[in-house]
Structures are given as structure tokens and as C-alpha cells.
Amino acid sequence: AAFGLYFPRKEYLENVYMDQPAGTPLLRIHALRDSHGEAAHFHLCQNLIISRARSHENHWFQIREKTGLLYLSKSLDREDFNMLSVGNWMPLSKVMLYVFLSSHPFQEKECDSATRTTVFLSLINATAPACSSLTARQLCFTEMDLSFHIKENKPPGTFHQLQLPSVHHLCQNLSISYKLLAAEGMPFRYNENTTGVSVTQRLDREERERYELIAKCTVREGFREMQVEVPFLVNVLDEDDSPPFLPNGTDTADAVVEFNRKEGTVLATLTVYDADTTPIYPLESSRRKYTGTIITDDPWISETFRVEHIFEEIHFSPNGSQVRGTQHEYKLVLNKSISVTEHRSFQLDVLVNDTEFHGPERSVMLHFNVSILPVSIQFPNMTYQFTVNRNAERFAQIGKICIENCMKFRGVNITYKLLPSNVSCYPVSILQGREGKWGSLYVNDSSVLRNPECKEILYTIQATDKQSRKHAKTLLYIVLEGTLLKKEEDCPDSCAVSKHHAECEECGGLGVLTGRCQWRQGSGKGITTNYSTCTPSIKTCPDGTCDVIESKDPAVCPQDCTSGNIIGGHGKGIGNLGIKSGHGICYCFPRQNCYCEKDDIKEQLCDDVCKTVI
Amino acid sequence: DEILRSLAGPPSLPGQDPHGWRVPVDCVRANELCAAEPSCSSRYRQCLAGRDRNTMLANKECQAALEVLQESPLYDCRCKRGMKKELQCLQIYWSIHLGLTEGEEFYEASPYEPVTSRLSDIFRLASIFSGMDPATNSKSNHCLDAAKACNLNDNCKRLRSGYISTCSREISATEHCTCSYEDKEKPNCLDLRNACRTDHLCRSRLADFHTNCQASFQSLTSCPGDNYQACLGSYAGLIGFDMTPNYVDASPTSITISPWCSCKGSGNLEEECEKFLRDFTENPCLRNAIQAFGNGTDVNLSPKNPSPPITLPPKTEKSPALPDDINDSNTMYDTSVITTCTSVQEHGSKLNKSKEQSLCYSETQLTTDIMPDQKTFV
Numbered sequence: 001a002a003f004g005l006y007f008p009r010k011e012y013l014e015n016v017y018m019d020q021p022a023g024t025p026l027l028r029i030h031a032l033r034d035s036h037g038e039a040a041h042f043h044l045c046q047n048l049i050i051s052r053a054r055s056h057e058n059h060w061f062q063i064r065e066k067t068g069l070l071y072l073s074k075s076l077d078r079e080d081f082n083m084l085s086v087g088n089w090m091p092l093s094k095v096m097l098y099v100f101l102s103s104h105p106f107q108e109k110e111c112d113s114a115t116r117t118t119v120f121l122s123l124i125n126a127t128a129p130a131c132s133s134l135t136a137r138q139l140c141f142t143e144m145d146l147s148f149h150i151k152e153n154k155p156p157g158t159f160h161q162l163q164l165p166s167v168h169h170l171c172q173n174l175s176i177s178y179k180l181l182a183a184e185g186m187p188f189r190y191n192e193n194t195t196g197v198s199v200t201q202r203l204d205r206e207e208r209e210r211y212e213l214i215a216k217c218t219v220r221e222g223f224r225e226m227q228v229e230v231p232f233l234v235n236v237l238d239e240d241d242s243p244p245f246l247p248n249g250t251d252t253a254d255a256v257v258e259f260n261r262k263e264g265t266v267l268a269t270l271t272v273y274d275a276d277t278t279p280i281y282p283l284e285s286s287r288r289k290y291t292g293t294i295i296t297d298d299p300w301i302s303e304t305f306r307v308e309h310i311f312e313e314i315h316f317s318p319n320g321s322q323v324r325g326t327q328h329e330y331k332l333v334l335n336k337s338i339s340v341t342e343h344r345s346f347q348l349d350v351l352v353n354d355t356e357f358h359g360p361e362r363s364v365m366l367h368f369n370v371s372i373l374p375v376s377i378q379f380p381n382m383t384y385q386f387t388v389n390r391n392a393e394r395f396a397q398i399g400k401i402c403i404e405n406c407m408k409f410r411g412v413n414i415t416y417k418l419l420p421s422n423v424s425c426y427p428v429s430i431l432q433g434r435e436g437k438w439g440s441l442y443v444n445d446s447s448v449l450r451n452p453e454c455k456e457i458l459y460t461i462q463a464t465d466k467q468s469r470k471h472a473k474t475l476l477y478i479v480l481e482g483t484l485l486k487k488e489e490d491c492p493d494s495c496a497v498s499k500h501h502a503e504c505e506e507c508g509g510l511g512v513l514t515g516r517c518q519w520r521q522g523s524g525k526g527i528t529t530n531y532s533t534c535t536p537s538i539k540t541c542p543d544g545t546c547d548v549i550e551s552k553d554p555a556v557c558p559q560d561c562t563s564g565n566i567i568g569g570h571g572k573g574i575g576n577l578g579i580k581s582g583h584g585i586c587y588c589f590p591r592q593n594c595y596c597e598k599d600d601i602k603e604q605l606c607d608d609v610c611k612t613v614i
Numbered sequence: 615d616e617i618l619r620s621l622a623g624p625p626s627l628p629g630q631d632p633h634g635w636r637v638p639v640d641c642v643r644a645n646e647l648c649a650a651e652p653s654c655s656s657r658y659r660q661c662l663a664g665r666d667r668n669t670m671l672a673n674k675e676c677q678a679a680l681e682v683l684q685e686s687p688l689y690d691c692r693c694k695r696g697m698k699k700e701l702q703c704l705q706i707y708w709s710i711h712l713g714l715t716e717g718e719e720f721y722e723a724s725p726y727e728p729v730t731s732r733l734s735d736i737f738r739l740a741s742i743f744s745g746m747d748p749a750t751n752s753k754s755n756h757c758l759d760a761a762k763a764c765n766l767n768d769n770c771k772r773l774r775s776g777y778i779s780t781c782s783r784e785i786s787a788t789e790h791c792t793c794s795y796e797d798k799e800k801p802n803c804l805d806l807r808n809a810c811r812t813d814h815l816c817r818s819r820l821a822d823f824h825t826n827c828q829a830s831f832q833s834l835t836s837c838p839g840d841n842y843q844a845c846l847g848s849y850a851g852l853i854g855f856d857m858t859p860n861y862v863d864a865s866p867t868s869i870t871i872s873p874w875c876s877c878k879g880s881g882n883l884e885e886e887c888e889k890f891l892r893d894f895t896e897n898p899c900l901r902n903a904i905q906a907f908g909n910g911t912d913v914n915l916s917p918k919n920p921s922p923p924i925t926l927p928p929k930t931e932k933s934p935a936l937p938d939d940i941n942d943s944n945t946m947y948d949t950s951v952i953t954t955c956t957s958v959q960e961h962g963s964k965l966n967k968s969k970e971q972s973l974c975y976s977e978t979q980l981t982t983d984i985m986p987d988q989k990t991f992v
Contacts, residue, residue, distance in 0.1 A: 280878075281883075
């Protein structure tokens with residue numbers, strides 16, 4: 001860069017008192033260079049910023065262009081103070097100045113250079129204090145932390161002066177001396193004559209990024225000696241001076257597409273390291289600086305795949321001290337769902353480019369061995385056979401139909417259909433399960449079950465892949481068994497209405513498999529997922545999900561599906577549907593409220609001890 | 615947010631100004647006044663759009679507009695917490711001030727009026743409970759007492775349960791609503807700050823927090839103007855936004871507060887990021903304010919006759935259960951020891967940033983070193 005001067009800190013702070021004489025030095029600002037031979041020129045923007053919106057022309061402060069010494073050019077009297085205090089809401093008035101930096105002498109009124117630092121001046125509404133009233137801390141350091149940043153790979157130079165110009169000017173009778181306590185071999189030097197601190201060599205962030213020193217100040221006043229120590233911190237700023245590299249030399253990964261063919265699937269990941277830091281903020285600009293591009297002429301490949309880049313900070317320890325670096329991950333991702341018939345293999349190359357690194361090794365090539373395998377839509381080598389009790393009610397769940405590997409599929413949408421072969425006996429239907437993986441068989445017409453003429457029913461099931469229209473068929477036998485039970489009078493439609501064990505098992509209801517509801521006995525401890533309840537089938541209700549068959553009719557399993565009020569101690573299920581947990585027994589009136597309550601008071605109201613007492 | 619606004623207390627009393635300056639009108643009112651005057655047009659805001667301060671001032675017309683604005687009530691206008699049309703007020707405020715900051719100011723000034731009022735009584739009740747007689751109440755759980763106090767108040771109860779039921783709803787199996795604080799990933803704090811600054815309300819609340827909770831060396835309590843109430847109010851004002859702070863763990867002895875972010879991935883801005891985060895995690899003003907609120911000592915505090923600053927309690931990892939008759943960290947320090955040495959008192963709250971070695975050095979070293987041991991003997 002042509003213009004590389006910079007400030008080693010973002011902010012400076014000093015106090016200004018009333019009626020301090022013109023010529024009082026306030027503080028010293030330093031600049032560091034980018035290359036040898038650069039000379040710093042300091043310039044003050046002639047705008048004092050008082051509060052956010054208010055500003056005032058600067059009549060009081062000036063900076064020496066060559067040395068960076070900020071001084072009072074005119075004393076501030078009470079009137080000036082009052083004027084500058086307006087708009088300041090804080091008890092302490094602060095004004096703000098911008099100091100600009102350039103490698104050439106400033107033209108008049110130049111006020112927009114990118115390199116600037118901020119000086120805060122606290123206006124103390126009193127005359128300068130007597131030196132004897134200042135504490136050692138106040139005599140030695142300002143309130144601002146001694147914290148600096150130095151860019152790596154830049155020439156050495158002085159970046160701070162420990163002595164406070166204002167105090168030195170005010171308290172000439174006091175002896176104030178400084179020392180910089182640093183471990184052996186640290187690249188910093190303290191000059192006792194100027195109290196300047198300089199960096200003695202080019203720094204390398206990848207070697208060490210933080211130096212912690214201690215600035216020690218001794219104040220002597222007659223026989224009294226006081227010492228103050230404060231931390232003196234130097235952070236090394238990073239620039240892109242390291243190329244990307246591969247951990248263990250791994251640049252190849254296998255990417256297999258088989259059952260999971262859904263858009264967004266991550267097929268394989270390769271990792272690239274870089275000793276430089278990469279800010280995750282702003283994210284998009286960092287992504288642009290470190291690119292990963294698929295190298296291909298094949299439009300099908302560039303449409304079907306994409307590369308996702310994520311990165312995170314990791315730590316390296318080059319010589320015992322930890323420094324931050326970056327781990328870049330390049331993920332090969334399906335850009336669209338792939339058809340089950342697709343079959344190919346090829347190598348896909350991704351070029352990773354560290355665009356800000358200036359060197360020959362700025363890029364690495366990653367290789368993905370991609371295999372896309374076709375999958376077949378077929379049923380297992382058998383016919384399905386389910387036995388259905390003649391007393392089963394509508395919405396009783398009979399079983400699941402699934403093509404081979406159906407549970408492994410993602411991004412493949414299978415439709416299941418029943419092709420009836422015997423029109424008069426047609427008791428069951430099929431419904432699509434979630435994500436198009438399986439089909440659920442259920443009783444659709446319970447009157448057919450009661451028909452003595454229907455015994456064995458044969459269906460053909462067809463499974464079809466939506467995208468490719470590939471399909472498979474198999475046979476389904478439904479065998480009806482059991483003798484018809486006499487229907488109880490006064491039984492409700494829904495098992496969930498029953499509140500007691502006995503009445504539950506006496507009745508049937510929508511969704512029952514054998515004509516009778518089932519009782520689930522809970523653990524009875526507080527509000528639990530294992531609450532007591534009456535259900536058509538313990539296997540499916542309540543199981544925490546409102547499945548496709550249960551959602552056909554609210555009377556089947558309100559325990560999983562209700563969206564109404566639940567009265568009593570309870571926890572609601574996912575999406576506010578159903579009773580996830582309840583207290584005691586939970587029962588429901590479909591399309592109305594559910595109730596969870598503890599009604600089995602088994603303890604005696606008065607036990608033997610109690611009776612004796614009475 | 616409605617809840618928090620109501621908990622954070624009534625807006626400050628009109629006409630009260632601790633510093634004797636003229637009390638500005640709120641920005642909604644100022645905007646109305648400005649609209650009624652032909653000279654106070656919207657010219658200035660048109661000038662500001664998309665420009666920084668210096669480019670704007672380079673334009674003669676804009677400079678004239680600024681001069682007009684300086685005389686208008688819009689110039690000094692502020693907003694009140696929980697006022698009617700708070701968002702509109704803040705929008706007016708930032709439309710004037712946004713371009714002047716150039717977005718790189720570390721701390722922004724609060725658009726809110728200074729807090730002069732106390733927190734509302736509901737909010738206070740818990741500490742009144744516990745503050746009355748520490749010995750008899752030492753076994754009570756202050757948070758339960760506070761929850762009880764809230765549930766006995768119809769307004770507090772209604773708003774509290776409203777917030778809880780919304781927040782504890784489960785949307786889907788993968789999307790748990792741990793609600794306002796935690797998230798799947800921890801963003802970078804500077805990124806979070808940026809997100810917050812794009813929202814007028816969040817930006818204002820954050821600026822208010824920085825104004826009222828910024829650790830200050832000038833006061834005994836480390837809080838600006840020794841005003842604990844203001845700090846607690848603006849801390850509570852952040853809840854409900856991107857920058858929602860919370861306790862990082864359930865440790866009863868150490869109070870650590872943080873928004874849901876970290877400084878991982880800061881690159882060259884790590885120093886700035888850590889400085890930002892430390893205003894939450896290692897802020898002596900905020901910590902003292904929270905501790906004082908717990909003790910009920912914050913209301914008694916007045917700048918002229920301050921109670922001794924609460925030095926952070928020495929680390930006591932080994933004693934999870936405190937003996938019942940030690941009620942708080944305050945009593946462990948004999949105030950007479952501290953007042954013998956003014957320089958230490960002044961710097962005692964500086965959180966080890968500096969170490970003053972003067973004549974009193976050994977004396978204070980002794981006291982702070984001995985105290986943890988004494989504690990275990992009690």
C-alpha cells in the first residue's frame with residue numbers, strides 16, 4: 001500500500017481544566033509506519049464534537065504537525081466551559097476531536113482522511129489541581145488502558161510515551177520515573193530519556209499475537225515514594241501472509257449418493273487450514289476473500305452440486321504461545337434432488353483460493369470422487385399378510401407398507417396405492433406416511449368386517465416414485481378373524497372419554513383393533529409423559545405424534561391431536577398439539593376440552609395413628 | 615417487551631433535571647413543533663441521508679440546514695422509556711443523529727432521558743422482603759419471594775404468565791423455543807452489536823445501557839453518577855432484543871452476565887470485541903448495582919453520603935454453602951480499615967486494573983487476604 005501510516009491506538013483521553021494557560025501540552029500521539037522513509041504528519045480537524053449532533057468550531061486545541069503533541073493554544077475560561085457543556089447529559093463533559101494522519105504535509109481544511117484517531121477531552125469544571133492532591137495513579141497514567149495494536153511485518157518505531165505531558169508540565173517539582181517490565185527477549189524497548197516505548201523489530205502474528213508487559217511508575221516526593229503498576233498490552237494485528245494448506249495432505253474425499261438424494265444433503269467435506277485469522281464479521285466479505293469454486297464444463301454438474309464454505313477459528317501453538325488461525329470447511333452439497341434412475345461416477349474438482357494472499361501458493365485443489373448409484377423401487381420378496389379382527393372399528397391401524405430401504409430414503413417421494421380386486425369386500429384403505437416413506441393401512445369401512453361373506457381379501461399394492469414414475473407391485477392378503485362381540489350400550493365414540501379402567505375396557509371406540517379400548521396405567525408420579533389414559537391402541541396412542549390416521553378424526557386419539565384446552569396439570573405437545581405430559585388420568589371429549597386429574601384417592605383419609613389421636 | 619416496560623418503572627418525572635440544564639421536549643413533540651414552522655423543514659434530514667458528518671458539512675446548503683436545526687427543539691430532543699409512540703420517537707431521534715456517528719462509535723449516547731425515578735414498587739418488593747432483617751430471612755429464597763410478590767399483583771401476574779406461556783411454546787421437535795436467550799450458535803459479539811444497531815429500539819437500549827452502566831473511575835460505586843437505578847433500568851431494558859443479556863450460569867456466588875455471543879472469529883477486532891463483552895461480563899458498575907439491589911442497599915444510596923463500595927467478594931470456590939449468619943459480602947469488610955487509606959478506597963473498585971503500592975499497601979493486602987480464611991471459620 002502506498003499510504004500505510006497508522007495509529008497504534010483508536011482513542012486517546014486527557015483531562016482539561018479551567019483556566020489552564022495557553023501552551024499547556026495535553027498529550028502525545030504517535031504513528032507507526034508501513035515502510036521505511038515514511039514521515040508522519042498530524043492534523044486536527046477543526047470541529048469539536050460535543051454531543052452527538054452538536055459541534056463547535058475548535059478555538060482551543062492544536063497539534064504539532066511533526067511530533068503529534070496536542071496542546072492548548074488558548075486558555076478555556078468559564079464562559080467557554082459553559083458553552084461546551086451544553087448538550088452534555090453526563091455529569092462529566094467530554095469533547096471529541098479527530099486527529100488525522102498523512103505521509104505528506106496537510107493542505108488546509110483537510111478533514112476526511114481514512115486514517116484517524118479519536119481524542120476525548122474531559123472538561124473538568126475546576127482549575128487544575130495541586131500536584132500534592134493527585135494520587136500516584138493520576139500522576140502516572142490516564143484512565144485509559146495502556147493497550148496498543150501493532151501491525152505485523154512492519155518496520156519498528158516508537159508508539160507510545162509513558163510520561164504524561166500535562167502532568168509533567170504541571171508538576172515539575174515531582175520526580176516521576178517509569179520502567180517497562182518485560183520478560184527476556186521481548187521486542188520492545190523503553191527509552192529512559194524520552195520515556196518513549198518502541199517496538200524493536202518486525203512482529204509476526206503467527207508467532208505471537210499478544211504481548212503483556214507491565215508499566216511501572218515511581219513517584220518521589222520528599223521521603224515518600226509511591227509506585228503504581230498497570231498492565232501494558234500490545235496486540236499484533238494480522239495481515240494475510242500465510243497460504244492455505246491441507247491437514248495431513250488430504251485433498252480427496254469420496255462422495256456417494258444412494259438413498260439420500262435430497263436437495264441440501266452434504267455428501268462430503270474437505271478441510272483447508274490457514275494460519276491467518278478470518279473474521280466471521282462481516283461474514284459475506286470473508287467468504288468472498290476465501291473462495292471455493294467447482295471446476296467443470298458440464299452444466300449438469302454445476303446445476304446439481306454446489307460447494308458450501310464454512311469456517312471457524314482454531315488455535316495453533318507454534319512456539320508454546322497460542323495464536324489464532326482458521327479452519328475452512330468445503331462441503332459438497334446436492335443442489336437439487338437426484339432421480340432414482342441417475343447413475344454416474346466422476347471426479348469433481350474444487351479450487352480454493354485465498355484471494356488476499358500474495359504468493360504463488362495461494363490456491364489448493366480439492367477432489368471429490370462422486371458416485372451416484374441408482375436405487376430400485378421394489379418390494380421385499382414376499383406378499384403382505386395382515387390379520388384383522390372383525391370387531392375392529394373405523395381408523396384402526398392395521399400395519400405399514402414399505403418398499404425396500406424405504407426408511408433410508410430421503411428426497412424420494414413414494415406413493416402407495418391399493419388396487420382392489422374384490423369390489424364387494426373393501427374394508428381397508430391406505431394413507432401416505434410422513435415424507436412419503438411408507439403407507440399406513442387402516443380400517444375404512446368396519447361394516448365390511450362384520451360381513452360373514454368377506455373372509456380373505458386380496459389386494460394389489462402399488463408403490464410409485466413420483467419423480468421417475470418407476471413403480472413396483474406386490475400382493476396384500478387381509479385375513480378376517482374373531483367372532484363378533486355384542487356392542488355395549490351407551491358407549492361413547494371415543495375411547496379417550498373413559499375416565500376409569502373398568503369403563504374403558506368395557507367399551508369400544510374409533511380406532512380400536514379388537515372391539516375394546518385399552519387402558520394405559522401410568523406411573524402416577526407428578527406430571528409425566530406416562531399418564532393414565534384410555535386409548536384405542538397403546539402402540540399408537542398416545543405416542544407423542546399425531547399421525548395421518550389419527551388426524552382423520554379428532555375422536556381417534558385426542559391425546560395426540562387435541563388443539564383445545566387441557567384442564568389440569570399438563571404439558572403440551574409439539575406445535576401445541578396433544579397432551580405431552582399430564583397429571584394423573586387424562587381424558588378428553590373430542591372437539592372439546594381435555595382434563596388431566598388425579599382422582600384415585602387411595603390413601604385413607606384417616607389412618608390408624610390418626611384414629612388413635614382422635 | 616410490554617412486560618419489561620411496565621416493570622422498568624414509570625417514565626421519569628417531568629421538569630426534573632439533576633444537572634440544571636433545560637429539559638428538552640421529546641422528539642415526537644419536537645417533530646410536531648418543527649413541522650409547524652416553515653424554517654424548520656425536513657431539509658436537514660435529506661442532507662443527512664447516506665452521508666457522514668464531514669461530507670455533509672462540506673455542502674453549504676447542508677451546513678445552513680444544520681444551523682437551522684441547532685436552533686430547533688429537534689436538536690436536543692430525547693425519548694422516554696415506555697412512552698406513548700416510543701418507537702416513533704426513537705425513529706425521529708436516529709433520523710437526525712445517525713449520519714453524525716458514522717457508525718463506528720464504540721459507545722453511543724443514550725436517546726433516553728436520564729433516570730431520576732425509582733424502579734416501580736412491584737419490582738422492589740423482593741428486596742424489601744430480604745432487606746428488612748437479613749438474620750431472620752437468611753434462609754428464604756429471594757427469587758421465590760419475588761415470584762410470589764409478582765403473582766400477588768394482578769398486573770405483574772398477567773404479564774408474567776403472558777410472557778411465560780408464549781416463551782415456553784414448543785414449535786416443532788427441532789425448533790425448541792429456549793426462547794429469548796440461547797440460540798443454536800453463538801454469534802460474534804460485534805456481529806450481534808451490528809444486528810442490534812440496525813434496529814432503532816435495540817440500538818437505543820444498548821446506547822442507554824452503555825450510558826448508564828459504563829464503569830467509571832470517578833465514582834465510588836463505579837457507576838456513572840453513582841446511579842444504580844439507572845444502570846439496572848437500562849440493563850432490564852435490553853431484555854427482549856437481540857442483545858438480551860442473562861446470567862451465564864447458576865452460580866450463587868459469582869455474578870457473570872453476558873449476551874449470547876462470543877469473541878471467536880473476531881480477526882483483528884478481537885480487542886474491540888473483548889472490550890465490548892467485558893462491559894457485560896466484568897463490569898463493576900453492573901455487578902455492584904445487582905448486588906446492591908439484592909441487598910436492598912441501592913435505594914439508600916445518595917452521592918453525598920455513599921455507603922462503602924462493594925468490593926467483589928474474594929473467590930470462595932470451596933464453600934458452596936455459606937453459613938446462614940453471613941448474609942452478604944458487605945459485612946466481610948470492615949469499613950474502618952478501608953477509610954484509613956483514601957487512595958485504596960479510591961482504587962479499590964478498579965478490579966485489579968492497577969495496583970497501587972503506597973504506604974497503605976500492606977495493610978489492605980492483609981485484610982483482603984485474611985478474610986476468605988475467616989469466612990471458613992465462622
